[in-house]
Amino acid sequence: MLKxxxxxxxxxxxxxxxxxxxxxxxxxxxxxxxxIRRDLNELxxxxxxxxxxxxxxxxxxxxxxLRSDVYNADSKKIIAEKAVSLIQDGMxxxxxxxxxxxxxxxxxPENLKATFLTGSIPAAYEYAQHPNIDVIFIGDKxxxxxQIAIGGEAITKLKHIKADLCFLGMNAxxxxxxxxxNDWDVAQLKKAMIESSSKTIVMTISEKLNSxxxxxxxxxxEIDILITELAPTNILLExxxxxxxTIF
Amino acid sequence: MLKxxxxxxxxxxxxxxxxxxxxxxxxxxxxxxxxIRRDLNELxxxxxxxxxxxxxxxxxxxxxxLRSDVYNADSKKIIAEKAVSLIQDGMxxxxxxxxxxxxxxxxxPENLKATFLTGSIPAAYEYAQHPNIDVIFIGDKxxxxxQIAIGGEAITKLKHIKADLCFLGMNAxxxxxxxxxNDWDVAQLKKAMIESSSKTIVMTISEKLNSxxxxxxxxxxEIDILITELAPTNILLExxxxxxxTIF
DNA sequence: AATAATTATGCAACAATTTGCAGCTTTTAA
DNA sequence: TTAAAAGCTGCAAATTGTTGCATAATTATT
Numbered sequence: 001m002l003k004x005x006x007x008x009x010x011x012x013x014x015x016x017x018x019x020x021x022x023x024x025x026x027x028x029x030x031x032x033x034x035x036i037r038r039d040l041n042e043l044x045x046x047x048x049x050x051x052x053x054x055x056x057x058x059x060x061x062x063x064x065x066l067r068s069d070v071y072n073a074d075s076k077k078i079i080a081e082k083a084v085s086l087i088q089d090g091m092x093x094x095x096x097x098x099x100x101x102x103x104x105x106x107x108x109p110e111n112l113k114a115t116f117l118t119g120s121i122p123a124a125y126e127y128a129q130h131p132n133i134d135v136i137f138i139g140d141k142x143x144x145x146x147q148i149a150i151g152g153e154a155i156t157k158l159k160h161i162k163a164d165l166c167f168l169g170m171n172a173x174x175x176x177x178x179x180x181x182n183d184w185d186v187a188q189l190k191k192a193m194i195e196s197s198s199k200t201i202v203m204t205i206s207e208k209l210n211s212x213x214x215x216x217x218x219x220x221x222e223i224d225i226l227i228t229e230l231a232p233t234n235i236l237l238e239x240x241x242x243x244x245x246t247i248f
Numbered sequence: 249m250l251k252x253x254x255x256x257x258x259x260x261x262x263x264x265x266x267x268x269x270x271x272x273x274x275x276x277x278x279x280x281x282x283x284i285r286r287d288l289n290e291l292x293x294x295x296x297x298x299x300x301x302x303x304x305x306x307x308x309x310x311x312x313x314l315r316s317d318v319y320n321a322d323s324k325k326i327i328a329e330k331a332v333s334l335i336q337d338g339m340x341x342x343x344x345x346x347x348x349x350x351x352x353x354x355x356x357p358e359n360l361k362a363t364f365l366t367g368s369i370p371a372a373y374e375y376a377q378h379p380n381i382d383v384i385f386i387g388d389k390x391x392x393x394x395q396i397a398i399g400g401e402a403i404t405k406l407k408h409i410k411a412d413l414c415f416l417g418m419n420a421x422x423x424x425x426x427x428x429x430n431d432w433d434v435a436q437l438k439k440a441m442i443e444s445s446s447k448t449i450v451m452t453i454s455e456k457l458n459s460x461x462x463x464x465x466x467x468x469x470e471i472d473i474l475i476t477e478l479a480p481t482n483i484l485l486e487x488x489x490x491x492x493x494t495i496f
Numbered sequence: 497a498a499t500a501a502t503t504a505t506g507c508a509a510c511a512a513t514t515t516g517c518a519g520c521t522t523t524t525a526a
Numbered sequence: 527t528t529a530a531a532a533g534c535t536g537c538a539a540a541t542t543g544t545t546g547c548a549t550a551a552t553t554a555t556t
Binding site for chain 3: 251279280282283286302
């Protein structure tokens with residue numbers, strides 16, 4: 001096998017699997033690992049792949065994980081836009097405090113007149129900036145990590161409220177486990193928020209679909225509307241639609 | 249799995265869920281927690297995430313509130329420094345929400361352990377950032393102008409509270425009219441706050457001394473301590489000292 | 497075609513990196 | 527204050543890399 005063939009083979013493997021191990025290549029081509037290493041170094045020098053300890057990575061793989069910030073921000077803006085379109089004048093809107101919610105708060109149209117209820121400091125801050133929105137803060141004791149109000153007081157107060165819409169950003173969502181979270185207090189609060197609203201709207205980027213965490217919030221069937229950055233027709237969302245959830 | 253892949257996976261988890269636990273990662277990737285910890289430290293060194301005890305946080309999750317320049321920032325910093333020195337571990341501290349209070353919130357020493365009560369969204373946000381401070385938010389309906397909670401609910405809640413210190417930023421202060429304000433709701437709230445605290449500390453830049461506004465909050469004699477940017481011996485402050493107010 | 501020059505490959509010894517573990521310290525939460 | 531969880535440090539084992547060198551393969555030149 002010629003050197004060029006070998007390197008072509010390596011490149012194909014990399015683009016196929018996103019990563020290769022020197023040992024595997026050495027095995028499948030029957031050359032010493034030294035040769036493989038030299039090939040990898042050469043290809044890396046020419047910018048064809050990224051050499052790492054033990055093997056190599058595809059370049060696209062690497063750039064993917066480097067720009068994940070921007071990528072997510074875009075998704076969240078798409079989600080926020082869809083969410084905003086559901087809010088109408090005069091509504092009582094209950095929201096959580098995730099980054100997606102914040103994004104939505106910033107996109108609320110200036111002329112919207114509504115009342116927003118939240119237990120999140122950052123969210124309340126955004127709502128308070130808005131010229132025509134009334135803000136009601138729920139609860140008193142603030143959890144440092146999540147910067148939202150937690151505990152019995154907040155939940156008690158929620159029980160006396162009936163909002164039209166409830167917007168929740170989600171950490172994890174899957175058909176089997178429903179909505180799950182990794183913080184007990186937050187989970188309790190979300191549960192109470194869902195019960196205090198006529199409609200529950202879950203916002204999440206598609207990558208959080210089909211993942212789960214330790215603490216259960218509620219079952220899939222408590223969700224009325226699901227908003228992701230994907231087109232509503234996307235195949236990934238099909239199982240949720242089949243369970244009676246409206247997809248936006 | 250290559251080290252870089254693993255770290256990419258970690259970054260993805262962090263950007264997805266905003267936080268990760270070392271133990272969870274160790275489980276899902278099947279490497280020791282030591283390795284995870286080393287990865288997290290490495291990623292933190294490169295500024296890709298924020299390492300915390302037990303796991304890591306997404307970097308983009310923090311910092312919504314941007315530091316804007318405020319009028320007379322220098323004077324307010326001097327005032328804030330003096331104010332901070334009055335707070336001791338374990339105290340219950342009630343505060344308003346002016347720019348001076350925000351400045352004070354930012355200067356609280358890291359190791360201070362205290363409970364702060366406030367009806368101001370920006371103040372609550374600052375307190376929530378602090379590692380050792382418990383935050384209790386007072387009230388529910390938020391006034392747009394001042395971004396503080398107003399109304400009967402807040403005042404009722406204040407009646408059930410007895411704080412050690414009450415820090416108030418003031419709009420106007422003069423010997424004859426006492427503390428005055430230009431917003432009825434805010435004045436009511438300040439009144440209630442003063443009544444709910446053992447000691448009332450008024451913070452104001454000197455140019456607001458000897459000015460008055462339309463709505464009365466309280467008389468001079470309800471003030472225990474007055475903090476300005478001036479030296480305590482300044483002639484301007486003499487009349488207040490003579491009225492039994494401690495000057496800082 | 498023969499030979500010299502260049503390049504590629506494998507080997508071996510040594511260097512560096514990575515990883516898990518054990519003992520001990522620090523932090524956290526009750 | 528105390529017990530559990532997490533972190534740190536040093537260390538050892540395994541894996542991976544590097545370098546120099548000998549040998550084989552390829553190319554160029556006469």
